[in-house]
Amino acid sequence: xxxxxxxxxxxxxxxxxxxxxxxxxxxxxxxxxxxxxxxxxxxxxxxxxxxxxxxxxxxxxxxxxxxxxxxxxxxxxxxxxxxxxxxxxxxxxxxxxxxxxxxxxxxxxxxxxxxxxxxxxxxxxxxxxxxxxxxxxxxxxxxxxxxxxxxxxxxxxxxxxxxxxxxxxxxxxxxxxxxxxxxxxxxxxxxxxxxxxxxxxxxxxxxxxxxxxxxxxxxxxxxxxxxxxxxxxxxxxxxxxxxxxxxxxxxxxxxxxxxxxxxxxxxxxxxxxxxxxxxxxxxxxxxxxxxxxxxxxxxxxxxxxxxxxxxxxxxxxxxxxxxxxxxxxxxxxxxxxxxxxxxxxxxxxxxxxxxxxxxxxxxxxxxxxxxxxxxxxxxxxxxxxxxxxxxxxxxxxxxxxxxxxxxxxxxxxxxxxxxxxxxxxxxxxxxxxxxxxxxxxxxxxxxxxxxxxxxxxxx
Amino acid sequence: xxxxxxxxxxxxxxxxxxxxxxxxxxxxxxxxxxxxxxxxxxxxxxxxxxxxxxxxxxxxxxxxxxxxxxxxxxxxxxxxxxxxxxxxxxxxxxxxxxxxxxxxxxxxxxxxxxxxxxxxxxxxxxxxxxxxxxxxxxxxxxxxxxxxxxxxxxxxxxxxxxxxxxxxxxxxxxxxxxxxxxxxxxxxxxxxxxxxxxxxxxxxxxxxxxxxxxxxxxxxxxxxxxxxxxxxxxxxxxxxxxxxxxxxxxxxxxxxxxxxxxxxxxxxxxxxxxxxxxxxxxxxxxxxxxxxxxxxxxxxxxxxxxxxxxxxxxxxxxxxxxxxxxxxxxxxxxxxxxxxxxxxxxxxxxxxxxxxxxxxxxxxxxxxxxxxxxxxxxxxxxxxxxxxxxxxxxxxxxxxxxxxxxxxxxxxxxxxxxxxxxxxxxxxxxxxxxxxxxxxxxxxxxxxxxxxxxxxxxx
Numbered sequence: 001x002x003x004x005x006x007x008x009x010x011x012x013x014x015x016x017x018x019x020x021x022x023x024x025x026x027x028x029x030x031x032x033x034x035x036x037x038x039x040x041x042x043x044x045x046x047x048x049x050x051x052x053x054x055x056x057x058x059x060x061x062x063x064x065x066x067x068x069x070x071x072x073x074x075x076x077x078x079x080x081x082x083x084x085x086x087x088x089x090x091x092x093x094x095x096x097x098x099x100x101x102x103x104x105x106x107x108x109x110x111x112x113x114x115x116x117x118x119x120x121x122x123x124x125x126x127x128x129x130x131x132x133x134x135x136x137x138x139x140x141x142x143x144x145x146x147x148x149x150x151x152x153x154x155x156x157x158x159x160x161x162x163x164x165x166x167x168x169x170x171x172x173x174x175x176x177x178x179x180x181x182x183x184x185x186x187x188x189x190x191x192x193x194x195x196x197x198x199x200x201x202x203x204x205x206x207x208x209x210x211x212x213x214x215x216x217x218x219x220x221x222x223x224x225x226x227x228x229x230x231x232x233x234x235x236x237x238x239x240x241x242x243x244x245x246x247x248x249x250x251x252x253x254x255x256x257x258x259x260x261x262x263x264x265x266x267x268x269x270x271x272x273x274x275x276x277x278x279x280x281x282x283x284x285x286x287x288x289x290x291x292x293x294x295x296x297x298x299x300x301x302x303x304x305x306x307x308x309x310x311x312x313x314x315x316x317x318x319x320x321x322x323x324x325x326x327x328x329x330x331x332x333x334x335x336x337x338x339x340x341x342x343x344x345x346x347x348x349x350x351x352x353x354x355x356x357x358x359x360x361x362x363x364x365x366x367x368x369x370x371x372x373x374x375x376x377x378x379x380x381x382x383x384x385x386x387x388x389x390x391x392x393x394x395x396x397x398x399x400x401x402x403x404x405x406x407x408x409x410x411x412x413x414x415x416x417x418x419x420x421x422x423x424x425x426x427x428x429x430x431x432x433x434x435x436x437x438x439x440x441x442x443x444x445x446x447x448x449x450x451x452x453x454x455x456x457x458x459x
Numbered sequence: 460x461x462x463x464x465x466x467x468x469x470x471x472x473x474x475x476x477x478x479x480x481x482x483x484x485x486x487x488x489x490x491x492x493x494x495x496x497x498x499x500x501x502x503x504x505x506x507x508x509x510x511x512x513x514x515x516x517x518x519x520x521x522x523x524x525x526x527x528x529x530x531x532x533x534x535x536x537x538x539x540x541x542x543x544x545x546x547x548x549x550x551x552x553x554x555x556x557x558x559x560x561x562x563x564x565x566x567x568x569x570x571x572x573x574x575x576x577x578x579x580x581x582x583x584x585x586x587x588x589x590x591x592x593x594x595x596x597x598x599x600x601x602x603x604x605x606x607x608x609x610x611x612x613x614x615x616x617x618x619x620x621x622x623x624x625x626x627x628x629x630x631x632x633x634x635x636x637x638x639x640x641x642x643x644x645x646x647x648x649x650x651x652x653x654x655x656x657x658x659x660x661x662x663x664x665x666x667x668x669x670x671x672x673x674x675x676x677x678x679x680x681x682x683x684x685x686x687x688x689x690x691x692x693x694x695x696x697x698x699x700x701x702x703x704x705x706x707x708x709x710x711x712x713x714x715x716x717x718x719x720x721x722x723x724x725x726x727x728x729x730x731x732x733x734x735x736x737x738x739x740x741x742x743x744x745x746x747x748x749x750x751x752x753x754x755x756x757x758x759x760x761x762x763x764x765x766x767x768x769x770x771x772x773x774x775x776x777x778x779x780x781x782x783x784x785x786x787x788x789x790x791x792x793x794x795x796x797x798x799x800x801x802x803x804x805x806x807x808x809x810x811x812x813x814x815x816x817x818x819x820x821x822x823x824x825x826x827x828x829x830x831x832x833x834x835x836x837x838x839x840x841x842x843x844x845x846x847x848x849x850x851x852x853x854x855x856x857x858x859x860x861x862x863x864x865x866x867x868x869x870x871x872x873x874x875x876x877x878x879x880x881x882x883x884x885x886x887x888x889x890x891x892x893x894x895x896x897x898x899x900x901x902x903x904x905x906x907x908x909x910x911x912x913x914x915x916x917x918x
Contacts (some may be wrong), residue, residue: 016814016817016819017818018817018818018819021817021818021819022819044676044695044696046695046696046697047695050814050815051819053815054815054817054819054820055819055820056820056823155658167661170658170661170662171661171662171664173662176658176662177658179656179658179699180658181640181657181658181699197638198640198657198658198661199614199629199635199636199638199639199640199657201661202626202629202630202657202660202661203629203630203632203635205630217503234720235720235721235724236503236505236506237503237505238505238717240638240640240699240716240717257699257716257717257720258697258699258716260720261693261694261716261719261720261723262694264720264723264724265694265723265727268724268727268731269809271731272727272730272731272734272805272809273805273806273809275731275734275735275805276734276801276802276804276805276806277798277801277802278802278805278806283810283815284806284807284810284815284816284820284824285815285820287827288827288830288831288834291827291828291831292831292834292835295799295802295831295835296835296838298798298802299795299798299799299802299835299839302794302795302798303791303795303839303842303843305794306790306791306794306795307791307846309790309791309794310787310788310790310791313786313787313790314787317783317784317786317787320779320783320786321780321783324776324779324780324786325776326786327772327776327779327783327785327786327789328769328772328773328776329769330786330790331765331768331769331772331789331790331793331902331906332762332765332766332768332769334790335761335764335765335768335898335902336758336761336762336765339736339757339758339761340754340758342735342736343735343736343737343754343757343758345735346731346732346734346735346737347732347735347737347743348743349731350728350731350732351742351743355475355509356509356512356513356742356743356744357743358475358477358480358513359476359477359480360475360477360480360481360510360513360514361513361514361515361743361744364515365743368746368747368750369750371747372747372750372751372754375747375751376751376754376755376758379755380758380762383762384762387766443790443794447790
């Protein structure tokens with residue numbers, strides 16, 4: 001009853017509004033544990049974790065010193081990996097043990113993955129032996145695999161049971177997972193044969209055989225499948241849960257949609273950050289050192305490609321010395337090419353990720369990008385030809401600019417689609433470094449076409 | 460039983476592999492309906508929809524001519540909006556009516572949203588009157604709102620019921636939605652008070668009051684809430700379903716996680732495409748005309764900003780005429796600034812979308828980006844100073860290049876974080892046009908700093 005009354009308070013529009021965060025920090029500074037608890041207790045574990053990420057590391061240390069006894073398993077599993085080690089280090093041993101023991105094995109695995117050896121051992125030793133074995137088995141699967149993602153707690157029924165038998169079994173089961181949405185039907189060798197939704201189970205007559213009410217959309221994944229493929233299957237087929245099988249097709253666990261949604265979100269983040277040339281593990285809570293370490297290598301690669309483009313320009317130093325207008329206009333050609341290439345590239349990377357770009361339509365899409373590049377090229381050739389002419393009063397300069405624009409936008413469209421497709425074929429994530437490749441091509445082609453044509457026709 | 464046997468065939472690693480698509484197109488060309496059905500029947504509706512998207516529009520027309528009778532509601536709701544009108548136009552009236560009638564109201568709304576007036580009327584008239592009213596009520600909510608996303612079919616129980624009463628009610632209900640995971644407890648005025656998972660219901664004793672087994676994580680959303688906020692709540696709090704209330708807090712529908720996952724995926728796509736300056740409704744199945752129409756305006760904006768950068772360069776024509784090395788090196792400064800700005804920008808846009816960047820930490824993050832910009836700037840100043848010196852044998856040129864690099868990477872870091880934050884404050888999607896803003900800043904600052912310093916110190 002008490003639990004029920006508490007629900008009315010939960011709904012809040014912005015649990016992490018600046019005023020609440022400021023009040024929390026005030027309470028921390030005043031060392032007022034009671035006030036701190038009043039402020040944090042009503043929050044969902046996910047919001048408490050976000051709050052810990054958003055405050056400075058000094059404030060975090062002070063807050064945890066006052067409040068570490070209240071950190072439970074749920075908060076621990078919500079905390080971003082960028083600050084997880086720091087938080088775990090600050091927890092008293094018994095708090096950590098209690099927190100870890102409340103979690104399902106898949107959440108423990110999720111926490112362990114990002115920790116160093118000594119912290120991993122600390123957490124493994126906190127677990128009861130049956131859970132430790134389960135976690136160690138899960139950790140034996142490759143990182144980023146379905147085996148790491150799944151929970152081992154499954155609800156199964158022999159495939160010859162009726163609705164009534166399944167319901168009696170569920171009612172008498174000593175333990176059921178926190179979250180389950182289906183009863184999985186298995187044969188005597190534990191091979192999954194289908195599943196029945198709980199809604200269907202509840203609304204069917206007791207004498208109906210389970211196998212008559214299985215879902216159409218039943219699919220299984222292998223424990224060694226990549227988690228990105230699992231997320232795709234959930235999204236494509238609107239699954240809520242999906243049984244996981246081993247190499248012998250025997251049931252070993254189940255993945256639920258909240259885990260798949262999380263993977264989808266992470267995959268997206270990875271694509272977005274990779275496209276921008278940022279280490280994919282970047283978080284807003286990273287410090288200067290990590291941030292620099294993630295970004296500097298990509299800037300260095302960009303520097304090398306920029307030098308390559310400069311070397312193209314330096315071949316035409318004499319031409320530029322005779323006609324400085326070329327130096328003024330040449331960045332426009334390169335910039336337009338880079339933008340058009342990035343447009344095509346981004347659409348292609350997204351389409352590859354969602355599997356909308358496949359062997360069946362790749363040539364048609366390449367053809368379309370080429371035509372689009374040509375159309376855009378002709379349009380901007382007309383605009384820039386006119387601008388070049390009127391700005392510098394030289395029709396021939398306008399014509400050269402226009403021609404370079406057509407060449408570069410055409411190349412940009414083709415490179416923007418072909419680079420990610422070829423990287424994908426080669427088994428490399430097309431989001432990774434495609435951008436640098438494409439803009440290198442458009443810079444080099446843009447400068448070469450513009451300055452080369454100028455050398456031929458204007459001097 | 461027949462339904463059950465069919466499950467064993469469903470699992471396939473790549474339902475849309477090129478060979479199958481080629482076989483489908485062969486069958487279409489041969490006009491072999493039986494073969495076409497053999498090939499398509501085992502596929503999930505989502506895969507059939509993807510296949511329709513991936514083939515050319517001529518092939519699509521031929522396939523639909525042969526097979527339009529088999530297009531059911533599920534396939535229709537899976538089809539991408541870029542080809543939906545075309546498919547609907549090709550369907551015989553009775554096929555369309557049957558297809559639409561099988562769908563839940565939220566799926567009908569999803570289809571209607573993207574259609575023109577006459578097709579909307581056609582579909583509305585296909586519905587039975589009770590469904591038509593429900594769809595029209597949903598369409599009265601703003602586009603992109605929770606009201607459009609929700610299904611109106613809900614499973615409720617008075618909040619004073621016991622587990623036994625709820626189970627009897629479910630067993631006798633003449634109709635239950637395809638998908639439901641909770642029984643929502645309502646008071647006599649239909650205000651939701653909590654919900655009970657079906658798993659909990661099945662495993663509890665019959666005399667337990669429902670209100671004693673409600674979920675902790677219960678939340679409701681308002682029908683006018685933005686769907687992006689709804690997706691955030693599902694992802695943040697790991698919800699499976701969420702009741703939707705009207706302005707009087709009365710239950711009007713429920714949103715399930717598969718819809719939320721879909722919205723999350725669309726929001727991702729929108730962010731990614733907007734960051735790249737591509738109209739956010741781009742699809743790989745778009746034709747040349749739509750693709751050009753989506754991309755050209757952004758390229759035009761980029762052209763204007765590129766011209767702005769060129770006008771900065773033209774102020775230094777005399778300087779460049781005296782020292783052509785400047786024309787060779789200046790794109791490096793601009794390129795490095797643009798890349799560093801894009802890195803900071805992308806991390807900021809992502810953090811704003813996931814609500815990890817808030818009023819509480821924005822100043823700390825701005826400070827960090829500034830320091831990172833400075834550190835990167837100093838590093839690349841050293842590298843480029845040396846390169847400039849050795850390449851052109853001029854230490855002072857190297858020094859000017861180094862100084863310009865520091866200035867531009869510092870500005871890039873600050874602009875990369877402040878532009879999206881200010882756009883967000885102004886209520887504009889920070890993914891939209893931030894990139895153009897930031898690269899304009901880094902181009903203008905880069906050219907101005909490099910050429911300006913050169914004019915002061917090298918001539």
